[in-house]
Amino acid sequence: MVCIEKERLDLEKIAESGQCFRMSRIEGETGRWRIQAADKFLFARESAGETMLDCSRDEFDAFWKDYFDLERDYESIVAEIDPGDAFLTAAAEYSRGIRILRQDPWEMLISFIISQRKSIPAIRVCVEKLSEAFGKKLPQGLHAFPKPEELAAAGAEGLATCSLGYRLPYVLAAAERAAGGEADIYSWKKLPNEELTENLLSFPGVGPKVANCVMLFGYGRIDAFPVDVWIRRVIDEKYAGRFDPSRYSGFAGIIQQYMFYYGRGKL
DNA sequence: GCGCAGGTAATCT
DNA sequence: AGATTACCTGCG
Numbered sequence A: 001m002v003c004i005e006k007e008r009l010d011l012e013k014i015a016e017s018g019q020c021f022r023m024s025r026i027e028g029e030t031g032r033w034r035i036q037a038a039d040k041f042l043f044a045r046e047s048a049g050e051t052m053l054d055c056s057r058d059e060f061d062a063f064w065k066d067y068f069d070l071e072r073d074y075e076s077i078v079a080e081i082d083p084g085d086a087f088l089t090a091a092a093e094y095s096r097g098i099r100i101l102r103q104d105p106w107e108m109l110i111s112f113i114i115s116q117r118k119s120i121p122a123i124r125v126c127v128e129k130l131s132e133a134f135g136k137k138l139p140q141g142l143h144a145f146p147k148p149e150e151l152a153a154a155g156a157e158g159l160a161t162c163s164l165g166y167r168l169p170y171v172l173a174a175a176e177r178a179a180g181g182e183a184d185i186y187s188w189k190k191l192p193n194e195e196l197t198e199n200l201l202s203f204p205g206v207g208p209k210v211a212n213c214v215m216l217f218g219y220g221r222i223d224a225f226p227v228d229v230w231i232r233r234v235i236d237e238k239y240a241g242r243f244d245p246s247r248y249s250g251f252a253g254i255i256q257q258y259m260f261y262y263g264r265g266k267l
Numbered sequence B: 001g002c003g004c005a006g007g008t009a010a011t012c013t
Numbered sequence C: 001a002g003a004t005t006a007c008c009t010g011c012g
Helices: A011-016 A057-067 A074-078 A086-094 A105-115 A120-134 A148-162 A165-179 A193-201 A208-218 A229-238 A252-266
Strands: A002-005 A023-025 A032-037 A040-046 A050-053
Touching: A002 A057, A011 A023, A011 A032, A011 A040, A011 A252, A086 A252, A105 A120, A105 A165, A105 A208, A120 A148, A148 A165, A193 A208, A229 A252
Parallel strands: none
Antiparallel strands: A002 A050, A023 A032, A032 A040, A040 A050
């Protein structure tokens, strides 16, 4: 069991911040969560002031500490916010406890390809169907997110059961390219932002928004600034249509997350 | 039944 | 370059 103050790690806020699709409440048990990431899973409990992760200190050090981005100092980032920016100041306060999860690039690529024109619950359903149908079996009836080869092997017929709609060919193409070695997405971790962006945009069904989400949540490129309809709305309504993320160069993605969470919850 | 949901790509002007 | 539109599917 590893305990962390909720002000540093708030699972409920993270789950609602739209960056991951495999974090869910356990029904009937208040404050209890299940978190799935690639081929790992974790149970957790949230009380008034604390988040308790149900794993050993070793498991925490080996994986979850990095996954939750716990070594980054978010307080110093919040301190960089323009004090004259009332919206962002309030957003950061409201979002206390949100962190940018360091998720698996492949899982993020597929999840955000699926995300287009879908609601968050619908995205979750798709990701869960893919995992249950094609992902490696784990204890307790859980499933890993399927690897590229597993989705490629499923083929169009297999994927047809997962409510992908017109995104099905996009998912299949990405799986085939990644499985065939044509797109070595894990080796892209060491590429500079420009090259990584270019590679991501080369996938059919990946445009600027999806590419930026994959950069931010899958490759830890904390300065990526995805603009979706919510961010667009915030910029239009609170910044008269103009917001320059380069003001927060180096951590704009965290600022984006605050704007998104506050804008979606309070606007 | 109809419009829409955290976008993209093709097809206009 | 910028604007417009179709696209699967599930839900209100």
